[in-house]
Each structure stands twice: as C-alpha cells, then as structure tokens.
Amino acid sequence: MMMTTGIDWVSQSWPWWAGGAVIGLLVPILYYLFNQGLGVSTGYATLIKAVLPRTPLRWFNSARFSDRWGWRLFFLGGMILGAVLANYLAGGPFVSTGMGILTSHLEWPLPLVGLLLFVGGFMMGIGARLAGGCTSGHSIHGLATLQVSSLLVTVTFILFGALSANLVRIFLLGGVR
Amino acid sequence: MMRMKSVVLLLGMVFGFALTRVRASEYDMIYRMFVGSDLTVAWVILGAIAVGLAGMKVLRMLGDRTIDGSSIKVSRKSLDRASLAGAALFGAGWGLSGACPGTVLAQIGSGRILGLFTLLGMIAGTYAYALVVEEEIHRSE
Structure with a gap:
C-alpha cells in the first residue's frame, strides 16, 4: 500500500x-x-x-x-x-491507581491525591460555568468559530494552568519536568 | 430524538477514543504541556481548531445548512468580568488535576480511577455554581 x-x-x-x-x-x-x-x-x-x-x-x-x-x-x-x-x-x-508523576513522585496516600484532584475538579466545575465553556466548548469550538471571547478565555485558561502546574512542580514534585 | 442520542453516543466514542490515543488522558501529558516540556497536547488542540475552522468554512460554502435544511446557528459565547474570573479558576483547576472536563472521561475510561475524584469535583463544582451563582442572580432580579 x-x-x-x-x-x-x-x-x-x-x-x-x-x-x-x-x-x-x-x-x-x-x-x-x-x-x-x-x-x-x-x-x-x-x-x-x-x-x-x-x-x-x-x-x-x-x-x-x-x-x-x-x-x-x-x-x-x-x-x-x-x-x-x-x-x-x-x-x-x-x-x-496511578496518576502519572503525581503518584510516582509524590509520596502521598491516595486519598490525599484524591483530595487534590477533587479540588482541581471543583475549580473546573464552577470555572467552566462562569466562563461559559471548557477546553472543548471555548478553546476548540469557540476558536474554530472565531469568537473573541473564546480567545480571551483560552489565553486565561493557559496562563492559570501554567501557573498552577508550575506551583505543583515547584512545591510538590521537586522541580521535575 | 433516540436516533440523535445514538449518533451522539457514537461521536462521543470517537472523541474519547481520540483523546486516549493522543495520550491526553495521561496526567503527565497535561503537566508537561503546562510546564513546557512536551507540547503534544497543545498541538492536538491547535490541530483541532484548524480542522474545525476548515470544516465550518466548508459548511458556510454549502450555505450554512444542517442536514435537514435549517440554517446553522453558531452558539455564541458572551464575555464579562465573571467569565474571565471563571476562566482563571478553570485554568488553575486544569493545571492542578491534569485533566479537563473532556479528558477526565478518557482517564476514567482508560482505567485511571483516581480520575473519579476529579469527576466528582467537577459535578460538585457545577452544583455549587447552580446553588450559589444562579440562585443569587434570581434573588437579585
């Protein structure tokens, strides 16, 4: 072929x-x-x-x-x-029961890892409703339909995602990339 | 209606399958995107935007009609201060949990059961929005 x-x-x-x-x-x-x-x-x-x-x-x-x-x-x-x-x-x-480096590098009991994930999920639950959509609704659908609001929302998603992931990297994962 | 739901189920399967195949269901891939060491998932999103844009263009050239002939109405997203605050909260949650509302389903489907905590958090957060924000809007009206 x-x-x-x-x-x-x-x-x-x-x-x-x-x-x-x-x-x-x-x-x-x-x-x-x-x-x-x-x-x-x-x-x-x-x-x-x-x-x-x-x-x-x-x-x-x-x-x-x-x-x-x-x-x-x-x-x-x-x-x-x-x-x-x-x-x-x-x-x-x-x-x-693995969750990537979060469970391989972080020696936390699983319920504590679960709590961290729950908090992240909670923030996304409220945040997506206030923002009017998530990665698929805003960043993919909204940008594919050329909406300015989706561009601003997506930039904000990325900035704060980078912020929290880097806080996790520095304070929880010892700087691993 | 039942036919729509069967087709939607199938399209959802395609979405979940693709998310898993590009490894967006893995915590490390989201983490690496946000710390800048592997941008695969960002490229997937950019690729999806480009193809979605081209597909919408094709629909426009065909007269912006759906399969049954009615005119396509693109869902418009509004923007105010609350939506940017929400976006900040969402982004921080995305970076913290290594999943978004779509990829968490791919996590769970591919057996990463800790993703259930993220899922529960999202359900609780959605409920909290209805309880606090929406009820407050109604009270003040």
Missing part, C-alpha cells in the same frame, strides 16, 4: 495531527447533524439533572435542561466508552 505509515491506528498512540483532525471534525459534524456546538462541561449539569430530577434549584429547571436524559449525557457516556475501547485495544490495564 502507498499509504503505509508504520502506525497501528487501532492500538498505538496517534501523532498530534491525527488526533487534532478527528477531534476538530466534531465541530462541523455536530452543527451539520444537530445544530449543536461541541462542548462537554454543560453535560455535567445534564448529569446532575438526570440524577436529581426534582431539584428546586432554578438553573436546573430552565429550558435547556428540560429533557432529563439530554443528549449531552450520551455524549459524555460515549466518551468514556471510547476510552474503554481504546485502552482495551492497546492492552492497557482495566483499572490502575
């Missing part, structure tokens, strides 16, 4: 451009098929609504969450399944 690249696309890591192309195509595909912008973080609100359908909080009772089992829930579920499949095909362990 002319196109042999030496990569086993099913089970090996992809180069950045291949992943970028597949992920980027989701933006026009979601508009073409469903007139919806790519985005993940709103799905967490859909998830809460599905679990707590009678919540008195007004935001969950607004029109955008009127469908208890909204489509975003299926998108999030699909993402987990896709990763399960990718990991299975690559022969990765079904379950692991």
Whole structure:
C-alpha cells in the first residue's frame, strides 16, 4: 500500500495531527447533524439533572435542561466508552491507581491525591460555568468559530494552568519536568 | 430524538477514543504541556481548531445548512468580568488535576480511577455554581 505509515491506528498512540483532525471534525459534524456546538462541561449539569430530577434549584429547571436524559449525557457516556475501547485495544490495564508523576513522585496516600484532584475538579466545575465553556466548548469550538471571547478565555485558561502546574512542580514534585 | 442520542453516543466514542490515543488522558501529558516540556497536547488542540475552522468554512460554502435544511446557528459565547474570573479558576483547576472536563472521561475510561475524584469535583463544582451563582442572580432580579 502507498499509504503505509508504520502506525497501528487501532492500538498505538496517534501523532498530534491525527488526533487534532478527528477531534476538530466534531465541530462541523455536530452543527451539520444537530445544530449543536461541541462542548462537554454543560453535560455535567445534564448529569446532575438526570440524577436529581426534582431539584428546586432554578438553573436546573430552565429550558435547556428540560429533557432529563439530554443528549449531552450520551455524549459524555460515549466518551468514556471510547476510552474503554481504546485502552482495551492497546492492552492497557482495566483499572490502575496511578496518576502519572503525581503518584510516582509524590509520596502521598491516595486519598490525599484524591483530595487534590477533587479540588482541581471543583475549580473546573464552577470555572467552566462562569466562563461559559471548557477546553472543548471555548478553546476548540469557540476558536474554530472565531469568537473573541473564546480567545480571551483560552489565553486565561493557559496562563492559570501554567501557573498552577508550575506551583505543583515547584512545591510538590521537586522541580521535575 | 433516540436516533440523535445514538449518533451522539457514537461521536462521543470517537472523541474519547481520540483523546486516549493522543495520550491526553495521561496526567503527565497535561503537566508537561503546562510546564513546557512536551507540547503534544497543545498541538492536538491547535490541530483541532484548524480542522474545525476548515470544516465550518466548508459548511458556510454549502450555505450554512444542517442536514435537514435549517440554517446553522453558531452558539455564541458572551464575555464579562465573571467569565474571565471563571476562566482563571478553570485554568488553575486544569493545571492542578491534569485533566479537563473532556479528558477526565478518557482517564476514567482508560482505567485511571483516581480520575473519579476529579469527576466528582467537577459535578460538585457545577452544583455549587447552580446553588450559589444562579440562585443569587434570581434573588437579585
């Protein structure tokens, strides 16, 4: 074959451009098929609504969450399944308690590592709602649709991500890169 | 509606599969992007923006129509001081946990169960937003 690249696309890591192309195509595909912008973080609100359908909080009772089992829930579920499949095909362990250098360099008990991750997740949960989107909604969908607000938000994401990761590097991981 | 949800499930699978294959599901890859020692994930994001931009351009040339002929309405993101504060909070959380709302699902799917803590934090943070911010907006109206 002319196109042999030496990569086993099913089970090996992809180069950045291949992943970028597949992920980027989701933006026009979601508009073409469903007139919806790519985005993940709103799905967490859909998830809460599905679990707590009678919540008195007004935001969950607004029109955008009127469908208890909204489509975003299926998108999030699909993402987990896709990763399960990718990991299975690559022969990765079904379950692991590792979290990269955070568990290999940091001699913290797992619950404490969990607390750190929970705090990071909490900040993202509130932050994404205040910002109006996350990496997919703003940085990919928003920039692919040339929105100035997404550019400013993305620059802020990167600056503060670099800040916190470098604080972790200096104060927790002994400067390892 | 059921057909939409099946297709969306499939597209989600493609997303989760790709995120795992470019290793965005690994804590170290996000960490290295933010400390500047490996920019693979940043290139993935830039590549996705470029392809998304080209794809939207193609849709525009085809008349900005969806498959059933209605006109495409791009979801517009507003900007105010609160959204930049939110972006700062989000970015700091991203750098701390080595995951974002999308890649945490790829983490969990690929067996990194500590990602469940990040996921729980995001659910709690989303709930806190509805409880504190949105309820306050309604009270002051």
